[in-house]
Amino acid sequence: MFSDEIERLRHDNLFRHIKDRGPICPPARILINNIEYINFSSNDYLGLSNHPSIIEAANKAIEKYGLGAGASRLLSGGTELHATLEKKIAEFKGSDAALIFNSGYTANISAIPVLASEGDIIFSDELNHASIIDGCRLSKAKKVIYRHRDVEHLSELIKKEHGKRKMVITDTVFSMDGDIAPLKEISDICTQHDAILYIDDAHGTGVLGSGRGALTHFGIKPTPQIIQMGTFSKALGSYGAFIAADKNVIQWLINTARGFIYSTALPACVIAASLEALNIVQNDLSLIKNLWQNREMLFKGLMDLGFYTINSETPIIPIVVGDTNTTLKFSELLMHHNIYAPAIRPPTVKVPRIRVSVTAAHTEEDINKLLKGLRFAK
Ligand SMILES: Cc1ncc(COP(=O)(O)O)c(C=O)c1O
Structure with missing residues (x-):
């Protein structure tokens, strides 16, 4: 075979x-x-994956909470560390609230289909990450692909399309080309057309905007219309991902995002490592x-x-x-x-x-x- x-x-x-x-x-x-x-192949941009205090934090969490989470977050898989990390990452990203996902891939394939569904329209950069493409495939929304970083093309397309809700999705730092999305112009287009802006800041978190990511880099203030996805697995040297957004968006994800609901939570040791990494990035x-x-x-x-x-x-x-x-x-x-x-x-x-x-x-x-x-x- x-x-x-x-x-x-x-x-x-x-x-x-x-x-x-x-x-x-x-x-x-x-x-x-x-x-x-x-x-020269790693996304461990700050060299944190082997950092002694991060390893120590993970070891201590294993002793305190055990290894496997044992269940999904909605059952009994979460710990108080999960809630603390969500609070800290939301503050770091300047948003209302946050939700941890098991990986960046899971975050995109779980969140995108429930943020844009039948009758909605997704506008997606042609070089977006595979997990965004797959999230779009799982969504029942209409998909419109715009040329890479081409704001004029996006503007032209968004004017033409009419649906219940519009959502523009882009990587902030493109994972294979290493260029940056023109977020200021994209966010202006979203404001003009009352569209949601969903950014995948996997390679911007810990790298751009003093570590806070692409919005800070561009001086864009988070609003309820902006949804920030990011990962703990790259510059933060740990594992897992998050979505930082308005409280209602987070509540909606908790209730609908299948990769969150139907998967065992990340173990406490991974969460403890992410917390320590965040602490380091903020202070050094x-x-x-x-x-x-x-x-x-x-x-x-x-x-x-x-x-x-x-x-x-x-x-x-x-x-x-x-x-x-x-x-x-x-x-x-x-x-x-x-x-x-x-x-x-x-x-x-x-x-x-x-x-x-x-x-x-x-x-x-x-x-x-x-x-x-x-x-x-x-
Ligand atoms: C832009 C982007 N989004 C999402 C992901 C997926 O993140 P994870 O490795 O945590 O699943 C990656 C990882 O390569 C990525 O580059």
Whole structure:
């Protein structure tokens, strides 16, 4: 079964396989098959996933609350830590209330279908994350796709369409291109057309706006019409996701979002880790400063070497080096230099690329090694 399909994937250089890693390594390193690489593949932008006080917080929570949550949140799976994290993340995001979801994927596929349903219209950026696309597919609303970051196109389309409710959905930082949605213009369009704005701030949280995310970055005040989704799994180095929004929206999600209702709650240790990570991000801005300094150093080096990086504006930097085969070879060559920077291929993206993500944990030497490896592989 499926052998022809698998053979076709192999033939087209699109076969994926899992590379599991070994135990914790020094910062920004990854151990694969007992070889240590400098890791440029992680969304752990602030290097928090191995932070001692976060690990300690998780360990303490296991001792206090046990490991598995044992049930969904609406039954008995939640702890007082869940409620505390929701309160803190809502404050951090400047919104009324928040709700924790088990992952960013779950948040999008659970919330979008109940925020826009039959008779409604969703306007979605063509490069939105797969979880948004799947959330839109599950919704009975009409879907209208606008060209990537093209506010004129969005404006044209939103004028034409008439439905009960309109909702515009966009990634804030696009996960594969590393560019940023023009949120100011998008939010103005939403205000003009009385549309809900749903933002996926998975890669903006902890990275933009002193860590508070894209709204703060653009100086946009949260309103009841703005719904902010974000994750604890990237810059916060933990796991899980949240939606921060108006109280009524949160009540509605608690009562209707299937991925929230019908799934076991996140364990308390994960919640304790997210709480500690949030505490660190709020109190130590030096990590975000390092992240952006590293990003600028790498980006300048890439420009000096003449690499094409699409429109990257953030620590996510796509490097376009050729077709799928060339990109795979490039990534393999980098591995010979002990650099782990994976090739991203269709169908995840249309244009194959090496997706580099630089973090606060990289050193100047790490970045120079990457640049050297890239110069050699070119
Ligand atoms: C923009 C965006 N949204 C959602 C997700 C899903 O988040 P999670 O990994 O927590 O499921 C990702 C993860 O890759 C993402 O990049």
